Amino acid sequence: MLLFGPYPRIVLLHWLATPLCLISLVSGLRLQATSRPDNLSRALASLLPQGDMYGLHLWAACGWLLLCCAYLGHRQLSQRGRRRNPPSATLPAATLKGHHPFNHWLIHLGRWLVLGLVIIGLMLWLGGSTFAGGRLLMLHRWLAWGLLVYVVIHSLAQWALAGRVRAILLPHLPRRHWLTAVLVTVSLGGMSSLARPAWLWLTQATLPVPNIAADLIITIDGDASDSAWQQAPVRQVDTLQSGNDAAVVPVQIQALRQGEVIYFRFSWPDTSPSLRHLPLVKTAEGWRIQQHGFSQRDETEFYEDKLAVLFARHPDAAGASTLQQGPQPLAGKPAHITGRAYHAAPAGELVDVWHWKAVRTHGFNQLDDSHFGPAYPTVPGDIHYTGGYRSDPLQAGGYAENWSWPGDGIVTPKRLPRDPALLAPFQQAGADDPNLYWGLSWYETRPYSAQDDHYPIGTVMPSVLWKTRLEGDRGDVRAVARWYRGVWTLEAARALAATSRFDLELQDGIYMWVAVFDHSQTRHSYHLRPLRLQFSGGVRL
Incomplete structure (x- = not known):
């Protein structure tokens, strides 16, 4: 991440968040379809993955924790370089085109949604699914539905304001950064796999x-x-x-x-x-x-x-x-x-x-x-x-x-x-x-x-x-x-x-x-x- 400038870093973070968001949502929907099926989860049941969904959801949660740490590092680096490089000097023209006030507000909303889901997920894991009488679990579920709606609206907004929905899967990165981007993506998956047993060990309760x-x-x-x-x-x-x-x-x-x-x-x-x-x-x-x-x-x-x-x-x-x-x-x-x-x-x-x-x-x-x-x-x-x-x-x-x-x-x-x-x-x-x-x-x-x-x-x-x-x-x-x-x-x-x-x-x-x-x-x-x-x-x- 240190090899990237501010714009490549934020693009890469967005790119890494996309599969984590997808994995979290589909595994969470399967968990809901199993324990508390509603009309929408039943309708999507045939499209959802099957198997060890709690394990997959926990793997994605570890990935989110790592990504949040990477985002904090990005923010720290960006603050240091903001005075020397104004945003207009580093962002491509296509990106500046999408800087509409509504889109800017949407991006902030997405950050708060993800942060809320991560914090509540931590509380549910450490305090149990019954934490706060089960109300936190219900809130986690509603925020997840909100994130799903947000993904749809955000994609439509990107298409309407900047015409660059394609950038979600194929972000605009200089060629010299692509090899590093692939290595970082693979590393995140590996680190999540290692973080999961470490997290389980660190948070264990004893009898x-x-x-x-x-x-x-x-x-x-x-x-x-x-x-x-x-x-x-x-x-x-x-x-x-x-x-x-x-x-x-x-x-x-x-x-x-x-x-x-x-x-x-x-x-x-x-x-x-x-x-x-x-x-x-x-x-x-x-x-x-x-x-x-x-x-x-x-x-x-x-x-x-x-x-x-x-x-x-x-x-x-x-x-x-x-x-x-x-x-x-x-x-x-x-x-x-x-x-x-x-x-x-x-x-x-x-x-x-x-x-x-x-x-x-x-x-x-x-x-x-x-x-x-x-x-x-x-x-x-x-x-x-x-x-x-x-x-x-x-x-x-x-x-x-x-x-x-x-x-x-x-x-x-x-x-x-x-x-x-x-x-x-x-x-x-x-x-x-x-x-x-x-x-x-x-x-x-x-x-x-x-x-x-x-x-x-x-x-x-x-x-x-x-x-x-x-x-x-x-x-x-x-x-x-x-x-x-x-x-x-x-x-x-x-x-x-x-x-x-x-x-x-x-x-x-x-x-x-x-x-x-x-x-x-x-x-x-x-x-x-x-x-x-x-x-x-x-x-x-």
């Missing part, structure tokens, strides 16, 4: 994991009243409900290490527990799944509460860059039924996913251990393709849905209760009864037969069948959750060492995210910046 004495007792019961928890610092992560800028779900997290075991406590508010999971109701046509979105993989009413915990080696945004957005973000793979996103890790990476499910894992004292890996191959006959998301291998036990194929919602149950009286509590229960988990033990049921199906129309039956504890990799995390006075508390424990290739060793420096599902199948709260586990050296007594 202290103190060592505790071996004689302290921690009971995994969802109560968290054990004295050991008084020694663990509390970190609160404010998660934002996807699609609702004002729906903030704070999650309090603690962690302890005892020997070769690590313990976690998670708690989050929920005004009422959701303990129904796609119940069946008897109709004149047969048994029907109660649902208002399950057929589109988007149930938000007849579904259980859940919590997901992600562990990864790298701190990239959106769960270590596992959120692949778009209707078909994975090349050569099926389109997603919701048209929003798949979870799939980059090649060679693994993200350990702990999935607590209020109904399906109830009574096992375990949660469902899963993972995000690279996109799996498609298998003919699969009900739905899940990208890189799979449960860990299961040897025996677990739970099952009480149907073989959901079809159009009318199903034939796999099993019926041995004693019809087992269904009595579900006929009078309220939807939010905190004491009634909507499931049946596999061993209290028998195979379905039409002769036994004498239940009257209107009978409601749980669809979850509990077998036995999960055996194998899928069941290696002990966990119990309890809802009490508007708060879920989940306690979990696992060995530090990874017991299979689908798990990560939980050690100092591992990154963690959490996501809350409030009676929702796929829509969950989220946060961008992870917590880094920070183990202490000594034993606290």
Whole structure:
């Protein structure tokens, strides 16, 4: 940049800002089309890029930070040389032609728009998407729309006043500067790629994991009243409900290490527990799944509460860059039924996913251990393709849905209760009864037969069948959750060492995210910046 005079510098800065503006806008529009679709983002959906949009948006943000620093340097150099070289002596005639007062005002407006977006973006990253109750995120979104409108108006103004829209992509630079311009452009891309991991490292948050004495007792019961928890610092992560800028779900997290075991406590508010999971109701046509979105993989009413915990080696945004957005973000793979996103890790990476499910894992004292890996191959006959998301291998036990194929919602149950009286509590229960988990033990049921199906129309039956504890990799995390006075508390424990290739060793420096599902199948709260586990050296007594 020092090799350029004032005019070549400002032209180059404008040229570099153009692709950054385009990348920021299209990635931001894809983020909006996924979380809060509106008519315009839906209309543009087919033109928008797909894949790791949070990663691309963060890369562009690092580019903007570097470009802002370069612009400040340009301003400093220009102030020094302004007295010796008046603007009319250095600017080409075509450029002077475009110096209309309206165009001059537009240029200043664009600078303030970009500056506002960069500052608010920094605040959202450092303070979380929930900063200022989600209002900053809404402001960031509206400023982005303003920038899109500005780009259109600015281009039209340049064409009307100076006839040089072509200069946006092919700026007027002396030939001797073009090689340097290309080198600077490539350097900016490389520096942005380097700045992204550096920025992630510099802005990381930590979750202290103190060592505790071996004689302290921690009971995994969802109560968290054990004295050991008084020694663990509390970190609160404010998660934002996807699609609702004002729906903030704070999650309090603690962690302890005892020997070769690590313990976690998670708690989050929920005004009422959701303990129904796609119940069946008897109709004149047969048994029907109660649902208002399950057929589109988007149930938000007849579904259980859940919590997901992600562990990864790298701190990239959106769960270590596992959120692949778009209707078909994975090349050569099926389109997603919701048209929003798949979870799939980059090649060679693994993200350990702990999935607590209020109904399906109830009574096992375990949660469902899963993972995000690279996109799996498609298998003919699969009900739905899940990208890189799979449960860990299961040897025996677990739970099952009480149907073989959901079809159009009318199903034939796999099993019926041995004693019809087992269904009595579900006929009078309220939807939010905190004491009634909507499931049946596999061993209290028998195979379905039409002769036994004498239940009257209107009978409601749980669809979850509990077998036995999960055996194998899928069941290696002990966990119990309890809802009490508007708060879920989940306690979990696992060995530090990874017991299979689908798990990560939980050690100092591992990154963690959490996501809350409030009676929702796929829509969950989220946060961008992870917590880094920070183990202490000594034993606290």
